[in-house]
Amino acid sequence: MDANDPLPPSRAGSLPLIASELAFDFVNSVADRGGSQHAEYLHNGSDIVLWAHLAKLLSDTDRDAALAMVAADEVLASRLLSEAHALRETIYEIGAALARRDMPREEDRAALTAAHAHCLSRARLSTSGGGFAWTWDPHTALVEAVLGPIALSALTVMTQQDLARVKRCEGDHCGWLMFDTTKNRRRRWCEMEVCGNRAKMRAFRARKFEAS
Numbered sequence: 001m002d003a004n005d006p007l008p009p010s011r012a013g014s015l016p017l018i019a020s021e022l023a024f025d026f027v028n029s030v031a032d033r034g035g036s037q038h039a040e041y042l043h044n045g046s047d048i049v050l051w052a053h054l055a056k057l058l059s060d061t062d063r064d065a066a067l068a069m070v071a072a073d074e075v076l077a078s079r080l081l082s083e084a085h086a087l088r089e090t091i092y093e094i095g096a097a098l099a100r101r102d103m104p105r106e107e108d109r110a111a112l113t114a115a116h117a118h119c120l121s122r123a124r125l126s127t128s129g130g131g132f133a134w135t136w137d138p139h140t141a142l143v144e145a146v147l148g149p150i151a152l153s154a155l156t157v158m159t160q161q162d163l164a165r166v167k168r169c170e171g172d173h174c175g176w177l178m179f180d181t182t183k184n185r186r187r188r189w190c191e192m193e194v195c196g197n198r199a200k201m202r203a204f205r206a207r208k209f210e211a212s
């Protein structure tokens with residue numbers, strides 16, 4: 001690619017959100033982690049803002065303001081990117097361990113706790129639909145406004161949910177995490193149309209091969 005070519009459009013704002021849990025949707029901004037088809041979808045501070053808007057963590061107006069903020073402030077943009085990647089990989093390690101029915105490592109649990117504690121230090125407990133919710137002002141605490149709800153989602157799964165429902169897609173070159181909300185707990189794929197059908201085709205071909 002020529003250095004003057006425009007960058008390809010970012011996929012950050014249009015990734016599928018299929019995990020049924022915010023924290024795992026965020027983990028799924030990488031495909032085939034560490035594998036031969038490893039793909040990273042969040043490359044810079046703007047990508048993080050676009051994803052946060054996709055996941056409804058930022059309103060349209062907040063997204064536009066945040067894009068202007070990261071364009072004008074390199075330090076903020078690189079802090080947003082590096083802290084987002086760090087939290088994402090921590091949640092991935094925890095979620096992948098839970099999906100294997102292993103104990104998440106102490107260092108990952110400590111990193112998640114630290115990220116949560118830091119984000120809460122910038123939060124307000126606001127009224128929300130008859131109750132209360134942590135809220136952040138993206139204009140004064142952009143990094144925390146994006147990462148606070150994600151850390152909280154991961155902690156809520158760990159402390160209040162049925163951990164047997166934490167799963168990893170069985171598709172080749174996928175590895176996406178999800179929270180299985182189906183009644184019979186038999187979800188195996190991130191998206192049936194993507195990994196499920198590919199696996200079915202493979203099984204079909206294998207059967208045909210055996211039969212021939």
Ligand SMILES: [Zn+2]
Nearest residue numbers: 169174190195
């Ligand atoms: Zn998959």
